[in-house]
Amino acid sequence: MANLGLMYFEGRALPQDYVLGYMWLVLAASAGQPEAPELAVVLSARMTQSQLVEAQELAVIKGGDQLANR
Numbered sequence: 001m002a003n004l005g006l007m008y009f010e011g012r013a014l015p016q017d018y019v020l021g022y023m024w025l026v027l028a029a030s031a032g033q034p035e036a037p038e039l040a041v042v043l044s045a046r047m048t049q050s051q052l053v054e055a056q057e058l059a060v061i062k063g064g065d066q067l068a069n070r
Helices: 002-010 018-030 036-044 049-068
Strands: none
């Protein structure tokens, strides 16, 4: 998940999207990927407050979807 977040942030093989990138990093952090929290902090410095809020809201929705599909 953290790699997917970085791919979105950097626009590697996917359209660059800071919101989706940060969302995937939040989900990776909640899944216990050790590098994700630090990456999220570093990359959040490049984002606006509204982008951060949107990404966090999406992470809550997507995280709930993942729990429902277990």
